[in-house]
Amino acid sequence: MEHDNRNRINDNKIAHFRFDNPVHVGLDSSGRGNDAVASGSAQPWVQTVGGRAAVTLAGGQSGTSYLQLPAGLLKEVSDHTGITVAAWVYAGKGASVWERIFDFGKSQTGPYLFLTRQLRGTCFAGEDLVADPGKSFAAGEWMHISMSVTGTKGGTLSSAGPVIYVNGEMVADGSISQTSSGTYAKLRAK
Numbered sequence: 473m474e475h476d477n478r479n480r481i482n483d484n485k486i487a488h489f490r491f492d493n494p495v496h497v498g499l500d501s502s503g504r505g506n507d508a509v510a511s512g513s514a515q516p517w518v519q520t521v522g523g524r525a526a527v528t529l530a531g532g533q534s535g536t537s538y539l540q541l542p543a544g545l546l547k548e549v550s551d552h553t554g555i556t557v558a559a560w561v562y563a564g565k566g567a568s569v570w571e572r573i574f575d576f577g578k579s580q581t582g583p584y585l586f587l588t589r590q591l592r593g594t595c596f597a598g599e600d601l602v603a604d605p606g607k608s609f610a611a612g613e614w615m616h617i618s619m620s621v622t623g624t625k626g627g628t629l630s631s632a633g634p635v636i637y638v639n640g641e642m643v644a645d646g647s648i649s650q651t652s653s654g655t656y657a658k659l660r661a662k
Contacts, residue, residue: 603634
């Protein structure tokens with residue numbers, strides 16, 4: 473059973489970044505060729521952090537340091553598939569609570585999906601759907617974080633939305649039910 477689950481996860485994986493190649497920072501090791509491009513005014517670099525190879529992003533103003541993902545990376549993601557984004561994160565001192573661990577979307581008008589360094593997960597298509605643990609997490613140590621967004625599956629699920637996990641434990645649940653005023657229908661459009 474565990475082997476079957478691992479195969480299913482690998483079959484559905486869109487990209488996997490190990491951040492262990494200093495020459496090609498955004499190399500996708502999934503075999504799908506979805507390499508990211510080191511971008512920004514202070515481009516990200518690979519170094520050893522807390523005993524592990526990692527990409528280091530300079531904090532600061534918008535666009536200071538990021539990895540530009542390929543266009544169309546999420547083309548197969550829909551209301552029927554949902555999405556989970558997971559990462560090992562070693563957070564240092566930040567410049568802003570709005571610094572992003574990831575940010576997918578179409579500018580301020582949306583739709584978009586992001587997770588801040590404070591682990592506030594937001595889905596947006598006209599209004600925010602938020603999963604926020606409402607507490608801070610330790611800096612200077614590795615944490616496994618993930619944000620999983622369950623789609624409505626065409627309106628057939630009784631609830632859907634974003635959930636945040638830290639080290640395998642749920643820390644914030646932003647799921648909404650079909651009875652949530654208009655928001656459930658907007659989630660379907662994201």
